[in-house]
Amino acid sequence: MLERKLLNCTVALAALHAATVFALPALADEITVVSFGGAYQEAQSKALFQPAAKAMGITVREETYGGIADLRLQVKSGAVTWDVVASGSGSAARAGAEGILEPLDYSVIDVSTFQEGLYQDFCVGGDVFSTVLAWNTKTFGDNGPQSWADFWDVEKFPGKRAYRNSVAGALEPALMADGVPADQVYDVLSTPEGLKRALDKIRELKPHIAVWWSSGAQHAQLMVDGEVDMVTGWNGRFDVAAKNGAAVKYTFNQALLDYDCYAIAKGAPNKDLAMKFLAEISKPEYQADFTNYITYGPTNVKAYELGLIKDDYARLLPSHPDNAAKQLPINLQWYIKNEAEASAAYQDMLTE
Amino acid sequence: MSGIAPSSAPHAALLHRDGVREHWTLFSLSLPALLLVFVMLVVPIGWLFWLSFLSDAGEFSLEHYRRLASQASYARIFRTTFEVSLVTTALCVLLGYPLAYLLAQLPRRIAALCMIAVLLPFWTSVLVRTYAWLVLLQRQGIVNDWGMGLGLWQEPLPLVHNLAGTLIGMTHIMLPYLILPLYGSMRAIDGDYVKAAANLGASPSRAFWAVYLPLSLPGLVAGATIVFILCLGFYITPALLGGGRVILVSMRIATDIELFFNWGAASALGVVLLVLTVALLYLASRLAGFERLMGGAK
Numbered sequence: 001m002l003e004r005k006l007l008n009c010t011v012a013l014a015a016l017h018a019a020t021v022f023a024l025p026a027l028a029d030e031i032t033v034v035s036f037g038g039a040y041q042e043a044q045s046k047a048l049f050q051p052a053a054k055a056m057g058i059t060v061r062e063e064t065y066g067g068i069a070d071l072r073l074q075v076k077s078g079a080v081t082w083d084v085v086a087s088g089s090g091s092a093a094r095a096g097a098e099g100i101l102e103p104l105d106y107s108v109i110d111v112s113t114f115q116e117g118l119y120q121d122f123c124v125g126g127d128v129f130s131t132v133l134a135w136n137t138k139t140f141g142d143n144g145p146q147s148w149a150d151f152w153d154v155e156k157f158p159g160k161r162a163y164r165n166s167v168a169g170a171l172e173p174a175l176m177a178d179g180v181p182a183d184q185v186y187d188v189l190s191t192p193e194g195l196k197r198a199l200d201k202i203r204e205l206k207p208h209i210a211v212w213w214s215s216g217a218q219h220a221q222l223m224v225d226g227e228v229d230m231v232t233g234w235n236g237r238f239d240v241a242a243k244n245g246a247a248v249k250y251t252f253n254q255a256l257l258d259y260d261c262y263a264i265a266k267g268a269p270n271k272d273l274a275m276k277f278l279a280e281i282s283k284p285e286y287q288a289d290f291t292n293y294i295t296y297g298p299t300n301v302k303a304y305e306l307g308l309i310k311d312d313y314a315r316l317l318p319s320h321p322d323n324a325a326k327q328l329p330i331n332l333q334w335y336i337k338n339e340a341e342a343s344a345a346y347q348d349m350l351t352e
Numbered sequence: 353m354s355g356i357a358p359s360s361a362p363h364a365a366l367l368h369r370d371g372v373r374e375h376w377t378l379f380s381l382s383l384p385a386l387l388l389v390f391v392m393l394v395v396p397i398g399w400l401f402w403l404s405f406l407s408d409a410g411e412f413s414l415e416h417y418r419r420l421a422s423q424a425s426y427a428r429i430f431r432t433t434f435e436v437s438l439v440t441t442a443l444c445v446l447l448g449y450p451l452a453y454l455l456a457q458l459p460r461r462i463a464a465l466c467m468i469a470v471l472l473p474f475w476t477s478v479l480v481r482t483y484a485w486l487v488l489l490q491r492q493g494i495v496n497d498w499g500m501g502l503g504l505w506q507e508p509l510p511l512v513h514n515l516a517g518t519l520i521g522m523t524h525i526m527l528p529y530l531i532l533p534l535y536g537s538m539r540a541i542d543g544d545y546v547k548a549a550a551n552l553g554a555s556p557s558r559a560f561w562a563v564y565l566p567l568s569l570p571g572l573v574a575g576a577t578i579v580f581i582l583c584l585g586f587y588i589t590p591a592l593l594g595g596g597r598v599i600l601v602s603m604r605i606a607t608d609i610e611l612f613f614n615w616g617a618a619s620a621l622g623v624v625l626l627v628l629t630v631a632l633l634y635l636a637s638r639l640a641g642f643e644r645l646m647g648g649a650k
Contacts, residue, residue: 069613076410095613098408160491165596166607211513212596226492227513343611347425351432351599 029058031270031277034071035086037064043293044086048126051289052280058273068095071265075100080267083274087123089259090168090339093332096122102264102271109279113302115319117329123261124278125299127290128319130235130257130327131169134250139229148177148254151230152201154208159229161205162222165212167339167346169256172328173232174201176254182328189334195342199349212350223248235318239295257318257327259299291317397626404619416620426604426621430628433600436518436590437583441530443523444579448530449572455531456538470531478525482589485521486512489593513595521593522586529582530575537571577633584629601625 033049035041045062053060063082065071068091074080087095095101101122111119118125133151135144136159144150145157151173164170175185175194178201188194210228213219219233224246238250262281264274280286287298288308297319298304304314304321314320318327407413420426451470455463473481488494489512496508511517541564549559587602594600605618612618 067610067613069609069615072613073615091613098613166610210510210595214591214596218592225486225490227490340611343607344419344423344425347599347604347607348423350596351425351428 029056029273030061031058031083031274032061032063032081033084033086033277034063034065034082036067039294041086043290044126047290047293048281048286052277052286056277056280058277060277067091068100071095072098072100075266078267080265080269082265083268083270084277085263085265086126087261087263089120089123089125089261089330089332090335092123092261092263093120093336094339095263096120097336100266102266102268104264104278105275108275109282111282111300113284114282114299115301115324118259118299118319119261120332123263124282125259125261126281127287127294127296128257128259128299128317128324129296130252130255130318130323131232132235132238132250132252132255133173134223134231134233134238134248136223136226136229137247137249138226142249144249144251145230146251146253148173149179151232152177152205154205157230159208160210160227161208162211162213162219162228162231162233163202163205163209164232165214165350167343168335169232169258169330170202170346171195171198171342172256173254174198174205176328177201182254185328186331186334189342190338195338195345199345203349203352220246236295239316252318252323252326255318255327256330257324258330260296261299297323400615400619401623403616404623406616408614408616416617417624419617420620420624429599429601429604430624432598433584433602433625434628434632436515436522436598436600437580437586440519440522440526440583441576441580443519444526444530445572445576447523448527448534448575452531452534452538452571453568455535456541467535470528473524474528478588481525482521482592485517485524485593489517489520512593513597515594515598517593517595518590518598521589522583525589526579526582529578530572533575533578534568534571537574538568541567581629581633584625 035044041062041064049060049062065082065085068085068087071082071085072095074082085101092101096103103121104119104124106119109119109124111124114125115128118128133145133148135157137144139159140157145153150157151161171189172185175188175198176182178197180188189198211218211222213222213231213233216234216237219231220237220241222228222231223238223241224244226247233250235250235252235255238246238248242248262278264271264278268274282300284298284300284302284306285308287300288303288306290296291298291303291309291313295316297317298309299319301319301321303309309317315322317323404416405412405414407415455466455470458466486493490496491508493511495511499505500508511520545563545567546559549563550556554562585602586600587606590598590600591603591606601621605621608617608621609615
């Protein structure tokens, strides 16, 4: 008991120390934002972070990180230096459940014009992406496979496939291929039999899966190189690949709708300012501008109505109402509850 | 000679004091290196070790180890890791030994030039070399294009995104680690031994097997050990060339950190790998007289 008290004291002291060291510049209205770097953060910086900073008259310092594991380390050691954290929706949901994020105040952040389900207690959606079925147009022409049933149909569409090497977004297509209607996918997946059914369906396709991809860069490269004929992956990557001359097309039909979001670190040094910052970058005009840099759609539907996104371009974005209607939104509650167990079963299946 | 012989007490004391001082000098000279090793190696490993025994709530727990035991995939991944490392090491020995032997027979100047060819890949990043193999081996890669263009085979061969690709890439990158210590130990072998064997009537192959090979074993064992251990933790090359079908411990560590946000879960994997490796090396040393092979004991 005494030891724990001592420990608490040291942690508190460390936090105090961190507070005095890091809080001083914060008086000058500064917040620190952390994201994943690369082309993605560049788009965020140009369309969201810096314009919002200018509009609010504050300074936004940008850092990059590897993922929620890094944030966890900061929070657990009581030395939080980040205010706003960019994250995938699933990671954010689990981090929120674990208590390393601040709950968001939706009386400050206006989500009234957001697409349903694209914000959560601990994270407000920033952009929408889809896990789609893409195909090699050299192998299948312009009218390639249009559904997950086609993806599994090796008679009608012979060729090599690539599939994800981790469980996120990998089970839903298998069930839809097996005939489960999109709106029942998560109900079925929530039972042990349903999970087994999905895994068995993937086992069935395994001999035709040449590559189990682990990153967006990888599945894009597979299509650029013509290494496989059919692949699952994130739509934005395929658009970039197609722009660079890859023979690739994709369909939003039965795709999985998912989003990236912004959260506030638990114990963030400038929590209130960070909340206002999130309110600012959630406005439709920022989100509309973001699409100019990368083909991920806005979470705020109003962004489509401002006339800032050209209509023919808007039709290419995952969250465009026409496209969103064809897709299955990722169910985060299912992932919070089941991901660890499903992932173990998935890894078992992979190593068989 | 005669001056030393009557070893009187004061002389012995002086010699002793000298010895002690020398020890201290050597110790203080090596202190910075020791400190560096301690801070950069012992502390982080100890910290990982400690983390692997903590639950999410920060209490002592064996949950990470229980998970390793309860899921079939972990055992399979460890098996694959050791198998791939072993085969890669064997391939390196098969390719590297003749090459090092050839280099050791060449005049030193020519050998040095050839050595540059061996070392040149070292100057290129592992990532670049791995991608280069991808370009060479993939379905529409250079090797398949040429092979099919020349009519050697009709369908593209599956050369990458599988075990074959993983082994090709890993062997290529590990080869210099085997050749360097092996070449060094071969250069140190006195050619007169082989000549003496021939003089005593041994055929060239007998002289090689009975004299040269045993003398070169310390270098071979050192090189093979380095390759094997480096292979156990190899990440980039198997991750890119294995196509997700060859899953090694290092890759699972990355997956687990993403999944659990938790260093403890990943640390446990690292600790098990470390323990298994040390145990295996100890066993090998007991079985094969490792120290003697490394030229350690007399």
